[in-house]
Every structure is written in C-alpha cells, then in structure tokens.
Amino acid sequence: MNTRQRNVLIRMGGALLIFAYVGYIGWKNLPRFDFGVMAAFFALYLIWQVVFEFWIYQDPEDYVTQDNDKKSYLYLQLSFMIALLFAAIDFLEIHYTRNFDWEPTVIYAGFGLFIISCAVRWWGFNSIGKFFNPRVSIYENHKLITTGAYRKIRHPLYLGSLISFIAIPMVLNSWGAMLIMLLTTIPALIYRINIEEELLLSHFGDAYLDYMQKTKKIIPWVW
DSSP states (O other), X not given: OOHHHHHHHHHHHHHHHHHHHHHHHHHHHSOHHHHHXXXXXXXXXXXXXXXXXXXXXXXOSSOEEEEOOTTHHHHHHHHHHHHHHHHHHIIIIXXXXXXXXXXXXXXXXXXHHHHHHHHHHHHHHHHHGGGOOSSSEEETTOOOOOSGGGTTBSOHHHHHHHHHHHHXXXXXXXXXXXXXXXXIIHHHHHHHHHHHHHHHHHHHTHHHHHHHHHSBSSSTTTO
C-alpha cells in the first residue's frame, strides 16, 4: 500500500465516522424513507470512491511539466459543494424546493443516472490511465488518448460529471440545487473544458486540431 492509498483510507475512515454519526441522528429523527435515501446515496458515493481510488486510479509515472488550471478545479468543486449542501438541507429540513408529488419516481431516476455517471467515468478513467490529473496539466511524455472512451468525444470524464450534476439534485429531489448546478457548476465545468482544450491544443498542435475535427467536445453527435 503506497502513501496515497494510506491517505485515502484515513480520509474514508474519517468520512465513515461522520456518516455514522449523521446516520445515528437521522435514524432517530428522519422519516424512514428520507433516511433510506440518504443512507443509499452515501453508500453509493463511498463505494464509488473505493472503486476509483483502489481499482481505477493509476499513479502517474512522469512529472507535471505544465499546469494551467486557472483555479478551474477550485471553482468547480466549490460550486458543486454549495449545490450539494443546499440539496441536503432542502431534502432533510427546509423543503423549499422539494416536490413531494414527484417522489419516489424522481429519486429512483436520480439514482439510475448517478450509476450511469459512475459507469461513464469508470470507462473514461480506464481509457486515460496514468495521464489523469484533477488539475489541467501536461505530463512529461504526455500522450494524446484517442481510443476507448475518447474515440468519439474529447472529455468523457466531464460527461460523467455532467450526468452526476443532474442526478444528485434528482436523488435529493431539490430543484433549487438543480438551479444552482445549472447556473454555477455547469458553467464552471464548461470554463474548465475550454481551458483544458487551449492547453492541449498548444501542446499537441495539429494532432489535437485534427482530433477536434473528428470528435465532439462532451456529448456524442451533439456538442
């Protein structure tokens, strides 16, 4: 077990303690359906993290030579966390934008979409391998990946993220959170995609330009 994996175990152990405490409080105070939805969502999220960190993620072999993130990762994560926090509060307490008439259909559909988002990201991570970086970066000996999930679209990982941004407000039945996602998180995702394409175009030149002409950005056959 390497240092990264040990750190992951520590983070997950802390998260499990928090979830256990929240679950204990929720079991005593929440309606059983609401508690079941939150417990299922947290369990699915933790399972995805374990699968990603221990079976999908590959440690890079080379050093980063260019970093042009321009705080896009920060913007994306911050806007997502705000939407997620609102969704949780809206679902559990305030119910400002929770539509009970649509339950449980919208919640089950949200879980289905979230599982699809995990499958899309799994394919993307397996395709890009050791060239994945949460920041917008270029490695030494960086290769342009155009196979697997990257054969038809240039950003399959972001497609998976986009699906999850739609799925999570559905799971928690919070249309206010969906609005936050549409107004802040998805624009932050598009901002990041544009930054990444600029860096890749400057690094790979004509090879990336040719790849752009043969593929769509994020949605197959559409955009």
